[in-house]
Amino acid sequence: MASEKNTKTSTANNSKGAVFDAVVVGAGFAGMYMVYRLREMGLNVVACEEGDGVGGTWFWNRYPGARCDVESMEYSYEFSEALQQEWNWTERFASQAEILSYANHVADRFDLRPHIRFSTRVESAHFNERSNRWQVTTSAGNKLNARFCIMATGCLSSTNMPSIPGLDDFAGNFYHTGRWPQEGVDFSNRRVGIIGTGSSAIQSIPLVAEQAKSLTVFQRTATYSIPARNEALSASEIAETKANYAQLRADNKKQPAAFGARFKRGGGSALAASPKAVQKDLEARWELGGFGFMAGFNDFLLNEDANALAAEFVRNKIRGIVSDKATAELLCPDQIIGCKRLCFDTNYYDTYNRDDVHLVSVKNKPIERVTPNGLVTNDVEYVFDDLIFATGFDAMTGSLLRMDIRGRDGERLQDKWHAGPRTYLGLNMHGFPNLFTITGPGSPSVLANMVVATQQHVNWICAALKQMQADDKTLIEAEADAEDQWVEYVNTLASHTLYPTCNSWYLGANVPGKPRVFMPHLGFPAYVERCEEIVSAGYRGFAFS
Ligand code: NA7
16 A cells, blocks of 8 residues: 655546545544544545634534533643643633644644645545545535545534524524634623523533523423533643653543543442442532542442432532522433433533523423524513524534445445444444544444544554555455444443433434434443454454455
8 A cells, every 4th residue: 555645735636536545534633633643654645624724523612611521631632742741721621712722733733734625525425446445525626536535523513403493584693502603602682592401501501691681591301410610720730740641641541431540439339338428429529520420339320229319419409509499490300310421510500590591491392483583482482682502413423424425336324324323343334445434433432532532543543554554455344244243232332321211412312313322332441452352353353355
């Protein structure tokens, strides 16, 4: 596998378009690192990015209060020691703006921009069996031709916009949190309605409430939220982490979700401990904030009775914070805690104590329609100047399925995945040779620290490409049996937990009509071990030709 042309940008063209070794789709954290590594291997690579800048999810999600739920010093690249030593995070949980400026710093520091075509959406990727190459078309009208096609499209990149009748007639402005205007939005003196109470809503509601004339929240499912306890990082904390960065990274990779080695993890069943001990542990973790909240016992997501203890603890906190009893009860979730991703907030529940904030449940009476003045539910019209859709994403598969991807025999990905995504290791698919999905369904992805997960995948792909180079192979493709077994294994892992019990986006259950399949692989360390073992066994389950 020799490089087609080892230059920064290809000028070579044939009738099938500009020629590259690899086309990378997306320039978020995964796409940028993929470009960096492929260039390092001497391959001629181009990335296409829909946005006009790098950063992926952190480019689009500019809503007020947007912040990562993994601690900043852990949610960062480790591939360059110089980078991790020179970059200074300012807060425990980085804001969207800070993460975006980090992404820009990385793009500049490693001179990645010449390889990225911005404002360029990939519309189709078709495998040509005669040439054994991928033909890619873009929204800019370009054709690209490459041996490898690498999807770095992100897991939370395709917005989920509910089809509520009448939206086009709304006289005010409406926004989706996942496609927030770059110039920001001023809600001063505006009557604002927000739909959704997931993480994006929970982060934005307190800030929008402060600015707007009034805010009405439309809640379908109440969500558990834990205080984030975000704070400035001190110089000594930063120095201490940097002095031991390699150790922290290594320890994190042994954690179920590839972060949080510093949480004090307990062990054993919450049911085996005394009620007092469980309360004490949860109380201490509520004070610490963040994902460590459920790390005290190991059966919170395995046993409903254990889970109920943590759930009731949070409900009691809500009852203690929100003064209006009816509002507090509406805010109390009744599902398994942690089944949908836990949220972390700053003043979320307190915000409902404001006179200008109102909560409307649409659990039993959905939003019927949008009118020119606002929206209608339960036969009541609510009047707004602005509407915010904090309605989430067509997660993990949405961005892939919105492209026209076709493998061998013209098989469409939409057809292959009609009953749910099917991959081997979340990395590759039978029938789609030389196409890789970074953090694809079937890999830990969203149930892991995404930056760690993307780096593990990029490194795995590069090693496979090097192996192909050494063995003079042209194609890599998952075998059908290996893929079938993998899909079953990922489902079985989830079935031993409480994760499949709620309508989460992990299951695709938030998008009407989407097949209900648990998409991520549970457990980062076991996954990595499996990937490595498969490589040691001569890439078992992959066919090379
Ligand atoms: P989420 O977590 O999917 O939340 C979306 C919210 O929008 C959730 O409360 C939904 O209720 C609600 N929703 C969606 N459609 C509707 C309609 N038609 N009517 C009323 N309410 C609706 O997305 P986020 O952007 O908040 O967070 C995604 C991830 O980003 C998050 O988990 C973090 O990892 C970061 P539902 O619960 O489906 O009843």
